[in-house]
Amino acid sequence: MKKVYKAHIIYTKSRDGFEVLENGYIAVEDGRVAGVAADLKTLGCEGAEVTDYGDCLLIPAMNDMHVHAPQYRNQGIAMDLELLPWLQQYTFPEEKKYADPAYAERMYRRFIRDLWRFGTMRACVFATIHTESTRLLMQLFQEAGIGALVGKVAMNRNCPPELSEPVDEMVEGNESLIAEFNRPEALVRPIITPRFVPSCTHDMLQACGDLAAKYGLPVQSHLSENMAEIALVHTLEKESSSYGDAYNRYGLFGQTPTVMAHCVWTAGEELELMKRNHVMVAHCPTSNLNIASGLAPIRTFLNEGVAVGLGSDISGGHDLNIFRMMMHAMQVSKIHYLQHRDNPFLTLSEVFWIATKSAGRFFGRVGSFEPGYEFDALVIDDHDLNHSDYALLHRLERFIYLGDDRQITHRFCRGTEIQEPQII
């Protein structure tokens, strides 16, 4: 049974520009886009019942390619430290609390509610080492109907004892989650998640790579975020020729679909390896600004054909709103451009494409309204921002720069309208 929606439809097929249908129609069947057209006849839906969103914009929903659910409480605090001291003073003490599933439930429900508020319908999520809290987080995503790849975090060195887990327990915990959640086409699935090289012994990295290979699971981690971190990796992994190579030698760098957060300082051999292995970059511009990591070379990644998505990186980033990440991505690229005039800064259609279609491929056919794409969509009622005669693309730009959750009135994931998740 097809459903038909009418609105001003805006999306990107490529990074070069927007597709815009003023008062267009979109048909959805079995959760996927069946077609987009200017009228019902062309759509092959004459006489169909139409849900009419009037003067609203209809756009693809957001994908958050890197977010730490257990850092939700630390969102927007202590933004005056760099990466390594910030982990010790704020991040690790908070993550310890997730040994308690009751605490985890209270926070995770709010976290998912806020993803919903800002129109994020798919996310790559770091949990903690705690298997039961991670199971709970996955169940809460299922309950909400929001797509997520959720990682029980693997770590066993350079961290507090309460956050260190023996390798066999990491494997056992993961296999328990895999048995419960690893179904083809499931909206919520496990993802193998070594925290980052400094936190994992060789045995731990090897066990992670083995799990990814055995169950065909995707991988996420951090890469080349901060200069002090990179120096530490070089000390710890003398046999690796680059930080990326330290993942690659354990089967954690594109052997299964892989997304690496940050890649601020990625270049040379590491960049070549990412390209060859089809590793995706989760660009987290807000975080990179807040904790003074640097300016990721996104134009270079695009030129080289390396896939890029956007991540909020709560709580290095302070904001769950992926539209704000688009703004920060453009701003960061402008500073980059000031220093490298041969690298033009990112345009609006480029960051929109990065956040939607480019990121969405990590979840299947997600992030566009081309036929066959899953219908992940947002309805934007921007009348309160729209006090003059703005063109549709200027309305979208104003929503990205000035808007917030107040303008998002409907949210769809895989064709289903998603209601506000409950908090406790």
Next chain:
Amino acid sequence: MKKVYKAHIIYTKSRDGFEVLENGYIAVEDGRVAGVAADLKTLGCEGAEVTDYGDCLLIPAMNDMHVHAPQYRNQGIAMDLELLPWLQQYTFPEEKKYADPAYAERMYRRFIRDLWRFGTMRACVFATIHTESTRLLMQLFQEAGIGALVGKVAMNRNCPPELSEPVDEMVEGNESLIAEFNRPEALVRPIITPRFVPSCTHDMLQACGDLAAKYGLPVQSHLSENMAEIALVHTLEKESSSYGDAYNRYGLFGQTPTVMAHCVWTAGEELELMKRNHVMVAHCPTSNLNIASGLAPIRTFLNEGVAVGLGSDISGGHDLNIFRMMMHAMQVSKIHYLQHRDNPFLTLSEVFWIATKSAGRFFGRVGSFEPGYEFDALVIDDHDLNHSDYALLHRLERFIYLGDDRQITHRFCRGTEIQEPQII
């Protein structure tokens, strides 16, 4: 008659840290702070009626040191250009419309309503060349009860003919506004406003300097924002040793209180001149990012004792929210720090002090809660952001990073609670 308010009071006396009074009291008399204390007895107000804001934060109101009211419509659009083409394609065509006072009234009312929404109680405002629309803007600020220095813009070269005004008409228009509005202690006063050197002939700059001297009026303009602009100034003003010197030789650089927007590339002799002449910098980090101007050296200005405030610079900046400017100022300073490790990035108390007490001095004793300061204040009800046991300063930080107009429940300017300005 003293009024007494109770809340969690937070403000800055210096840039080195916050003053915090949990459940503190503040007494206000004749629009000015009479005292702040932990209890009524110490405050000398035993038995006084207290307005109790419960668990809310009470902080100084915001000052916007650089904003273009007639660019309100362009807020959040066309962020893909640099300064000079952006002026030609977007700014000037919009400013022409302000020849029509009916258009001006509709837009200016919305502009002032939105300043109010985001808690800005004082502003340095550029209008257009049009005397009647500028008069209207000043009347609307008076009606709203919000403090403003409003500038009829002087410009007569390198601009469209409709935005070029002969020198004698500029003087006549300004004198008409000065006669009406230039009262001691008035909340709304004129400010002499040559647009910037490229827009003003020598005669125009001289006439502006003469007006400022004759009526003892403050001055605002733009300085060293963009490399192409600076190159243009060097071509136009061969006899000046720096961009700042081109203002200085006409009495527009500290001869009366002066605020210069941007100063991204200010250094050397220009910096020395600013310091010697006590010229204030209106730092506009969002604008500097959006239109790829550069990273202003704010740490250097602070070290050198040059006064700094924050400006939204609508519509180079897209956001009227000065709290967001604090965030962007910290982010910009972090990128600066990555490139100049001997310049520590700005802290939260520093940007808060810059936005409040440092900027506020341009309006008198404004921006602090020390005795004798005008009571410009905001009540922040952050319960929706405050789902855990946050310390008061973390609550403030979360409001700055995550909050918006929804948390601002009361606004005071010079002791009077300011109601929502009407739009038409």
